[in-house]
Amino acid sequence: MGRRIELPSDLAIIAQAQAGLITTAQCSELGVSLTRIARLLDSGAWSRVTRGVYDTDSTPIVTRHPDRRRRRAAFAAKLALGPDSVVVGACALAIHGVWGLPIALEPQAALPGGRRAYSRDGIHARMFDAGMTVTEVDGIMVATVDWALVQAVPEMGRYQAVAVMDHVLNRGLMTRDELDEVHDRARGRRGIATRHGFFGEVDARAESPPESEARLDCFDNGVPPDVLQVPVRDLSGVVRRGDLGWKFKDGRLLIAEIDSDEHHTMAQLAADAERHNDITAVSAVVLHFRKQAVSTPGTVSSKVRATLDTYNSGFR
Structure with missing residues (x-):
């Protein structure tokens, strides 16, 4: 058995806040060298998510709580695209605490200012929507709920899209009129043509x-x-x-x-x-x-x- 590698407690705290993920830069700041990272990867204690991003949780992803899996996707996108990135779409809704999302989310984030990023390792780098509003939740920047819905609903199945919008209204995150504005803003986006009917099926009384x-x-x-x-x-x-x-x-x-x-x-x-x-x-x-x-x-x-x-x- 190899020697146990002690890690700074601050690293564990940061990783916990990021759904188990950590970056090379964060490790460096806390005195964890590339050599130690390599040993953790070789031992199976950590796994590589994408270049410069690691998962410190050794338990299989499929056995983790659904909320933690969704948050992991959001942080994977955020950490992969860098500190200026904004989490968008369904991943942003997960950070907002919205219910009804798929358990396995595609990590999605965007860079402001018209800057381009490239998708890799299953992480989708989206273009920053013109006029998109952002907010800070749990220490990271995410699209506001309305814009996250504009981005997410055209990519979701009916049951999930309606459940998500039900929960948004039930929690008072937006009004029915504001949801209608989301619908109008989503018109013309890829995928929305087959999903217009979802908005008429939403009911704020649904509690799960x-x-x-x-x-x-x-x-x-x-x-x-x-x-x-x-x-x-x-x-x-x-x-x-x-x-x-x-x-x-x-x-x-x-x-x-x-x-x-x-x-x-x-x-x-x-x-x-x-x-x-x-x-x-x-x-x-x-x-x-x-x-x-x-x-x-x-x-x-x-x-x-x-x-x-x-x-x-x-x-x-």
């Missing part, structure tokens, strides 16, 4: 990406929910909310609850289960769907349709 996906699945298959964030009074008289709701012919409610491991802690899932039991005992039929079911087209909508048909058949 799986809720957005389940809603779209039900719309696509002819069982659109009657209401979102359904108010229901439980056993103790407290008004609770269900994610998606439909009305039975006898006046009761069918509620679909979307349980998301990524967007709920175990404590939140446990609290949800108790809340759902109270709701079921009073006035509603509750269906639970986990991520795998929601991600399989037709699963939520077919179960909702079958339940509505079964319960309504006695009231015709």
